[in-house]
Amino acid sequence: xxxxxxxxxxxxxxxxxxxxxxxxxxxxxxxxxxxxxxxxxxxxxxxxxxxxxxxxxxxxxxxxxxxxxxxxxxxxxxxxxxxxxxxxxxxxxxxxxxxxxxxxxxxxxxxxxxxxxxxxxxxxxxxxxxxxxxxxxxxxxxxxxxxxxxxxxxxxxxxxxxxxxxxxxxxxxxxxxxxxxxxxxxxxxxxxxxxxxxxxxxxxxxxxxxxxxxxxxxxxxxxxxxxxxx
Amino acid sequence: xxxxxxxxxxxxxxxxxxxxxxxxxxxxxxxxxxxxxxxxxxxxxxxxxxxxxxxxxxxxxxxxxxxxxxxxxxxxxxxxxxxxxxxxxxxxxxxxxxxxxxxxxxxxxxxxxxxxxxxxxxxxxxxxxxxxxxxxxxxxxxxxxxxxxxxxxxxxxxxxxxxxxxxxxxxxxxxxxxxxxxxxxxxxxxxxxxxxxxxxxxxxxxxxxxxxxxxxxxxxxxxxxxxxxx
DNA sequence: AGGCGCTTGTGAAGAGGTGCACAAATCGCG
DNA sequence: CGCGATTTGTGCACCTCTTCACAAGCGCCT
Ligand SMILES: NC(=O)c1ccc[n+]([C@@H]2O[C@H](COP(=O)([O-])OP(=O)(O)OC[C@H]3O[C@@H](n4cnc5c(N)ncnc54)[C@H](O)[C@@H]3O)[C@@H](O)[C@H]2O)c1
Ligand SMILES: NC(=O)c1ccc[n+]([C@@H]2O[C@H](COP(=O)([O-])OP(=O)(O)OC[C@H]3O[C@@H](n4cnc5c(N)ncnc54)[C@H](O)[C@@H]3O)[C@@H](O)[C@H]2O)c1
Numbered sequence: 001x002x003x004x005x006x007x008x009x010x011x012x013x014x015x016x017x018x019x020x021x022x023x024x025x026x027x028x029x030x031x032x033x034x035x036x037x038x039x040x041x042x043x044x045x046x047x048x049x050x051x052x053x054x055x056x057x058x059x060x061x062x063x064x065x066x067x068x069x070x071x072x073x074x075x076x077x078x079x080x081x082x083x084x085x086x087x088x089x090x091x092x093x094x095x096x097x098x099x100x101x102x103x104x105x106x107x108x109x110x111x112x113x114x115x116x117x118x119x120x121x122x123x124x125x126x127x128x129x130x131x132x133x134x135x136x137x138x139x140x141x142x143x144x145x146x147x148x149x150x151x152x153x154x155x156x157x158x159x160x161x162x163x164x165x166x167x168x169x170x171x172x173x174x175x176x177x178x179x180x181x182x183x184x185x186x187x188x189x190x191x192x193x194x195x196x197x198x199x200x201x202x203x204x205x206x207x208x209x210x211x212x213x214x215x216x217x218x219x220x221x222x223x224x225x226x227x228x229x230x
Numbered sequence: 231x232x233x234x235x236x237x238x239x240x241x242x243x244x245x246x247x248x249x250x251x252x253x254x255x256x257x258x259x260x261x262x263x264x265x266x267x268x269x270x271x272x273x274x275x276x277x278x279x280x281x282x283x284x285x286x287x288x289x290x291x292x293x294x295x296x297x298x299x300x301x302x303x304x305x306x307x308x309x310x311x312x313x314x315x316x317x318x319x320x321x322x323x324x325x326x327x328x329x330x331x332x333x334x335x336x337x338x339x340x341x342x343x344x345x346x347x348x349x350x351x352x353x354x355x356x357x358x359x360x361x362x363x364x365x366x367x368x369x370x371x372x373x374x375x376x377x378x379x380x381x382x383x384x385x386x387x388x389x390x391x392x393x394x395x396x397x398x399x400x401x402x403x404x405x406x407x408x409x410x411x412x413x414x415x416x417x418x419x420x421x422x423x424x425x426x427x428x429x430x431x432x433x434x435x436x437x438x439x440x441x442x443x444x445x446x447x448x449x450x451x452x453x454x455x456x457x458x459x460x
Numbered sequence: 461a462g463g464c465g466c467t468t469g470t471g472a473a474g475a476g477g478t479g480c481a482c483a484a485a486t487c488g489c490g
Numbered sequence: 491c492g493c494g495a496t497t498t499g500t501g502c503a504c505c506t507c508t509t510c511a512c513a514a515g516c517g518c519c520t
Contacts, residue, residue, distance in 0.1 A: 002416075004419075005413075005419040005420060006416065009413075034509065034510095036470095037507085039467090039468065039469065040469080040508090040509095042469095043470075047469075049469080050468080050516065051514075051515045051517090052465080052467050052518090053467070053468090053516070053517070054466095054467065055468090067423065067426075068419050068426065069423060069427075074418075076418065084317045086313075086317065087314045087316065094415060094418070098418075137422070138421050138422070138425070162424060164414075168239060170240070170260065170262050176428070178421055182412060184318070184321075184412065186232075186236065186239070187394055187412060188304075188327070189235040189298050191368050191392040192299045192328065193299060195299055195304070196298065253498090254498070254499095264480095266481090266499095266500095267477085267479070269498065270478085273498085273499055277499075280497085280498080281497050282485070282496050282498080283497070284498085285498090
């Protein structure tokens with residue numbers, strides 16, 4: 001389930017504020033989901049709640065981390081240390097979430113050798129050597145779109161089976177390889193769509209505007225978080 | 231539909247390579263979705279295809295952009311010009327997708343005045359003035375998590391009704407305000423989950439591992455793109 | 461020990477998305 | 491002009507995800 005990481009984040013926050021147990025209601029409202037859904041999700045990984053009491057925060061964290069395979073730190077290789085790659089390499093928030101940036105790779109010779117956050121940028125040709133040194137389990141692509149497919153192919157070739165892609169393009173990968181993409185422009189466009197719909201609804205409350213703006217309520221934009229709390 | 235932006239991106243790519251029309255099959259495979267689903271999506275915004283021929287690329291681009299409200303460039307305000315904010319501010323890929331970064335805001339006085347990509351960083355207190363100058367339709371939060379809620383409140387207070395949040399936390403906003411979040415650690419954790427599942431499946435092909443790893447096939451991790459093409 | 465309030469876990473109903481398969485429509489060509 | 495090839499648009503069945511509602515279980519208080 002893709003919601004498990006969100007539960008995990010909320011649980012860590014609760015643990016830090018001293019809570020030892022949470023009710024499904026409490027955790028659900030912290031994450032912004034229905035409490036029944038949360039209970040059903042949690043029940044899929046076994047029964048770790050106590051009726052009448054709730055869930056043991058620490059125990060649940062362990063359980064979720066175990067299911068997510070975060071029991072030990074996972075090493076990720078970052079390919080493309082440009083604008084965005086620099087930000088990612090300099091980000092210290094991954095460590096606490098179970099990840100360690102183990103290698104920085106770039107094709108630009110003038111970038112190779114640069115030191116960022118204690119890591120030296122290496123040439124992308126060294127990829128196979130890097131993978132041999134470290135047990136890389138995830139590759140992150142932060143190169144321009146035209147180079148992304150080639151980089152993905154290289155990652156797959158050296159045995160990486162999970163890729164996070166920031167380039168705005170679709171990657172072709174063999175079966176068994178997982179790709180997730182983050183495209184900020186798409187996020188903005190989805191917001192733009194809602195903005196557009198809100199605007200035309202207030203402008204023409206009765207008649208309705210174009211075909212789509214007249215559609216019922218909230219359509220289906222994945223992962224939105226609309227109107228939580230006050 | 232959250233797939234519309236993806237279609238749009240693929241259509242732009244097709245337009246650049248000279249295609250004047252596309253069949254649903256062609257476009258679907260470029261995006262990595264079922265062709266029937268694509269046709270159904272497209273039929274929701276009216277009939278703009280010609281049977282026996284396909285869809286007119288240019289016309290379809292116009293239609294989708296119109297539905298998404300991208301007919302004119304939308305102005306976005308970026309709050310938090312740190313590590314990640316710099317990368318976003320320096321990114322030139324938004325313009326071609328319908329967005330213009332119109333303002334950079336930060337709370338740190340030592341950052342105020344800095345010039346990035348032709349824009350001057352202004353103090354976050356000037357937010358209301360900035361919104362008055364420009365018609366800001368989207369706010370982007372790239373501050374540390376503890377500051378994110380306060381920034382969101384300020385954005386809402388000055389009339390912003392769409393927010394893209396990079397801070398790893400849940401935002402509370404009043405009804406009518408849309409929030410989308412991008413949490414890279416969550417993306418990595420979802421990949422980690424699949425990685426973990428793949429590992430335990432190959433290790434114990436018959437017995438199956440823990441409760442969850444024994445679940446059927448592909449679970450439900452939103453937005454994955456698994457094994458497309460070869 | 462017994463009862464009471466609270467919370468989990470889950471069956472069942474509902475809603476929505478997905479994909480197949482096919483009729484309707486259009487184009488090109490003989 | 492008619493026919494076949496091609497492709498759209500969609501009815502229908504299926505399936506997953508969501509949500510409600512409630513029984514079962516647990517702890518605490520009397
Ligand atoms: N910067 C952002 O805020 C932002 C936002 C959204 C999307 N993106 C996307 O992220 C990607 C990177 O953006 P950026 O702004 O960092 O671009 P950039 O041009 O600053 O950096 C790209 C880096 O990739 C390296 N590179 C190019 N080809 C390579 C190859 N074959 N192997 C290894 N490295 C290679 C380049 O040397 C460069 O250092 C782009 O696809 C962009 O569309 C960036
Ligand atoms: N850098 C990354 O690659 C990365 C990756 C994933 C998530 N994030 C998240 O993005 C956010 C920003 O990350 P970062 O690395 O850029 O952090 P950063 O510390 O480098 O930058 C944060 C910026 O926000 C400013 N700020 C703080 N409080 C503010 C306020 N109230 N109003 C306006 N500005 C304020 C700070 O002055 C600073 O310039 C964080 O929440 C982080 O968790 C970053």
